Amino acid sequence: MSDVVLDADSGTPLRETRAARGERLRLLLRSPTVLIGTLVLAFWVFCAIFPGVAPYNPIFDNQFPTSAPPEWGHPFGTDTNGRDIFSRVLAGSRSILVIAPAATLLATVLGTALGLLTGYFRGIVDDGVSRLVDAVLSLPLIVAAILIVTAVGSTDQWVVILTIGLVFAPVISRTIRAAVLAETELEYVEAARLRGERSLYIMFSEILPNVFPLVVVEFTVRLGYAIFTVATLTFIGFGVQPPSPDWAAQINQYWTLIDPYWWMTLFPALAIASLVIAANLVSDGVREVYER
Amino acid sequence: MTRFLIKRIGLALVTLVLLSLIVFGISTILPGNVGRAVLGPFATQESVDALNEQLGTNRPVVTQYVDWASGLLQGDLGTSLTKQVPTWDLLAPALENSFKLAFVAFLICVPFSILGGIVAGLRYGRFTDKTITITGISLAAMPEFVTGIVLILVFAIWLGWLPVTAQAEEGASALTQLEYLLLPALTLTLVLFGYIARITRAGVIEALESDYTRTAYLKGLPSSVVVRKHVLRNALPPTIAVVAVQVGYLVGGLVAVEVLFNYQGIGLLVYEAARQKDLPLLTAGVLVVGIVYLVFTLVADILYAALNPRIRLGATE
Numbered sequence: 078m079s080d081v082v083l084d085a086d087s088g089t090p091l092r093e094t095r096a097a098r099g100e101r102l103r104l105l106l107r108s109p110t111v112l113i114g115t116l117v118l119a120f121w122v123f124c125a126i127f128p129g130v131a132p133y134n135p136i137f138d139n140q141f142p143t144s145a146p147p148e149w150g151h152p153f154g155t156d157t158n159g160r161d162i163f164s165r166v167l168a169g170s171r172s173i174l175v176i177a178p179a180a181t182l183l184a185t186v187l188g189t190a191l192g193l194l195t196g197y198f199r200g201i202v203d204d205g206v207s208r209l210v211d212a213v214l215s216l217p218l219i220v221a222a223i224l225i226v227t228a229v230g231s232t233d234q235w236v237v238i239l240t241i242g243l244v245f246a247p248v249i250s251r252t253i254r255a256a257v258l259a260e261t262e263l264e265y266v267e268a269a270r271l272r273g274e275r276s277l278y279i280m281f282s283e284i285l286p287n288v289f290p291l292v293v294v295e296f297t298v299r300l301g302y303a304i305f306t307v308a309t310l311t312f313i314g315f316g317v318q319p320p321s322p323d324w325a326a327q328i329n330q331y332w333t334l335i336d337p338y339w340w341m342t343l344f345p346a347l348a349i350a351s352l353v354i355a356a357n358l359v360s361d362g363v364r365e366v367y368e369r
Numbered sequence: 370m371t372r373f374l375i376k377r378i379g380l381a382l383v384t385l386v387l388l389s390l391i392v393f394g395i396s397t398i399l400p401g402n403v404g405r406a407v408l409g410p411f412a413t414q415e416s417v418d419a420l421n422e423q424l425g426t427n428r429p430v431v432t433q434y435v436d437w438a439s440g441l442l443q444g445d446l447g448t449s450l451t452k453q454v455p456t457w458d459l460l461a462p463a464l465e466n467s468f469k470l471a472f473v474a475f476l477i478c479v480p481f482s483i484l485g486g487i488v489a490g491l492r493y494g495r496f497t498d499k500t501i502t503i504t505g506i507s508l509a510a511m512p513e514f515v516t517g518i519v520l521i522l523v524f525a526i527w528l529g530w531l532p533v534t535a536q537a538e539e540g541a542s543a544l545t546q547l548e549y550l551l552l553p554a555l556t557l558t559l560v561l562f563g564y565i566a567r568i569t570r571a572g573v574i575e576a577l578e579s580d581y582t583r584t585a586y587l588k589g590l591p592s593s594v595v596v597r598k599h600v601l602r603n604a605l606p607p608t609i610a611v612v613a614v615q616v617g618y619l620v621g622g623l624v625a626v627e628v629l630f631n632y633q634g635i636g637l638l639v640y641e642a643a644r645q646k647d648l649p650l651l652t653a654g655v656l657v658v659g660i661v662y663l664v665f666t667l668v669a670d671i672l673y674a675a676l677n678p679r680i681r682l683g684a685t686e
Contacts (some may be wrong), residue, residue, distance in 0.1 A: 208383055208384060209387055211380075211387075212384045212385075212387035212388040215659045215662045215663045216392075216662070219625070224396060224651060225395055225399070227643040227646065228396055228400045228406070229399060229400070230400060230406050230646075301510050308512045309625045312625060312628075313624065313625060313628050313640055332518065339526065343518070343522060346519065349512065349515050350511055350515050350519075353510045353515075354507045354510065354511075357507060358503070358507075
């Protein structure tokens, strides 16, 4: 964030320059952990976009002997419905890679708007909204999500996206608000006010570009949490439903059979682990580069 | 300090009222027709009306909220639909179980994470630090059920050292109970390790870079004394605050772990209420989770203030 403050000190609202962006990207890719994370993410995104990479159909029942342990032809074994688990793991990245980023995007947009409003107007708007945000945040995300999904009475993926978008927005708004508070102290905001610019213009055209790096960091950090929350929600049965090859849905379906059919649960679990770790390696790298 | 206390407690009460409004709003207004939401699309209109009558959900929303909230103030959290008993009779034992699990988890977790954080902070930027930090954030980001499944596979099924479920039989000795709690507690420990260690590490690094530490070194104190008396004493208060906040998280965030280990805590209760569409029980459960969290954040803030003279003496307030 230091460059933002420096620019603002000179009193002119400088946007991030192209050179700064290029420098950041170079820094990012120089870190081995970020590189590994990016490769793993790219692999799962590839599987999500091209479901054809799965050797067998991930959904049709009784293609193979049921409940066979891992062996050469089926490296991850088969499930009780006679499906190849390797194919289901490859095909299973799609649902979570649609739901989690969509929910995070929604949360980031909502949270940024809320953060700009409360940070800029302060006073009664800020006090009111901040107390509401505190109240929402006193519920663990997963508990709030369970309540909303049950009240709506549907586990459609749009319900899950909306729910997670809504419960994540307050956290993001709080971070953005703090940054906006600091920005409004600076001269360029005062100058814009004296010029007679409208509040909305100042918020979105003057302040937003200056806090944008933070918005990017928030998005990448929250993406990891969104994957976490979506997977947990699905695991306890409030998300994507079987026969979807979604990883957490597979675990939901088979974890009670973990002894002796461990392969039906272990491989989807490892897939989730790889995605979560990759997302965090990348977001940690992004945060380090942006916050130096 | 008194002013700080009054202000902080007042704030918590306001948040509590808003929380009750939010929980009530979601559970009562969002479904549109509560009776229909509970009974499903195929129930007859008469049974839906009867349930709405029984629950009082056919009355104006404001009346409902006032009734519900005044019930809360008298300790009446409503009646469970599926079990037909006061929800508190179900919530209290569940809460006790959850606290038991959280307590064991903390007993294991806190010393390890603080130690990990201190080591990482003192070795800032070196291999040890990177290993601890990356392991910590990876484990913290992992959904609890994934960590739990791996632990179950390794320790319960392949090695056969520990039981698969967390619920010891009725009247089991404390030691047996502990044995059953070990795996879920370990799962929570692994998740929390990253959070707590990260905060301790940040505190240690900040203290190491400060002027008072430089002065302490320059006046010739041995590094063990500098670390103990100057670095740790400044680095640990934020950790304590984080630990207290995590208790709140634990008690509510236990859902996945309790479902996975079939442990009769508040998380499992909330989950079952949601599955059975027992809205009164769900509402009460969620509210209790929120209150637990609020209480622990309040305690955390007060502890932090008490340990930090700058806040205690009102300099920054």
